[in-house]
Amino acid sequence: MNRTELADFLRRGRARLEPSDVGLPAGSRRRTPGLRREEVAALAGMSVDYYTRLEQSRGPHPSRQMLGALARALRLTGDERDHLFHLAGEEPPRATSASPHVRPGLLLILDRLHDAPAHVVTDYGELLAQNAMSAALTGGTEPGQNLVRRFFTDPRGHTLFPPEDRPEHARSHVANLRAVTAARPDDPAPAALVAELRSTSEEFATLWESHEVAVRRSATKRFLHPVVGLLELDCELLLSSGDHQFLVVHTARPGTESHERLRLLRVVGLQNMAPATGHR
DSSP: OOHHHHHHHHHHHHHTOOGGGGTOOOOSOOSSSSOOHHHHHHHHTSOHHHHHHHHTTOOOOOOHHHHHHHHHHTTOOHHHHHHHHHHTTOOOOOTTSOOOOOOHHHHHHHHHOSSSOEEEEETTOBEEEEOHHHHHHHTOOOTTOBHHHHHHHOHHHHHSSOGGGHHHHHHHHHHHHHHHHHHOTTOHHHHHHHHHHHHHOHHHHHHHHTTOOOOOOOEEEEEEETTTEEEEEEEEEEEETTTTEEEEEEEOOTTSHHHHHHHHHHHHTTTTOOOOOSOO
């Protein structure tokens, strides 16, 4: 691990970005160009202290998951992402697997969706990035966590949808995962997730034995939010070609009660998510 070169690369990557590049308001006057350390840390889902130590050449060896999160936070290209991994002494992710790297152009689209919950996810449920509205709708999930695992093993996954809708969501998750594992037998990540869930979730194991297969597609979903109530949202899946990734966007039809509740969610759900405004 080349700590000096890694620190320089992170500092330069941060300096070339403006808040608007990552969907953040400018905030108060800035002494130097670029993002603040706390903003990069928040985008990457790490502590400010951890990120600061990396920039000061005294940080610990970052995990592969953390390197992927930093690449997304700094909007790195594929070549820049690989360079980041090399500086940390890691081999970049192989193209045969679902890439954990979200292209800057796709992240730019995500950043512009201010009034619609949206996230980028792999075809087997690994969350790669989400906007503030998505975090407000679902209660927040750290990048790198798996939405299928959360659905079957996290109590929060039991309260996100109306109870009567849960069986259909469960079948959809399992049927899609069955299709993914068959399509990419050499990718260890989906297979490892299946093995884990078969041993930890009786519900998943039972559904897996039914051998249903169905690729995830656009649909209408209902969400239960503890503040704004029930929202019926159209879920659109936009495929990122070749990367096994989807940009998932949730919208409500104008004139409906769900549309008004989604507008309310933007107010009550984001009021505590404003970025820090102090100077670096």
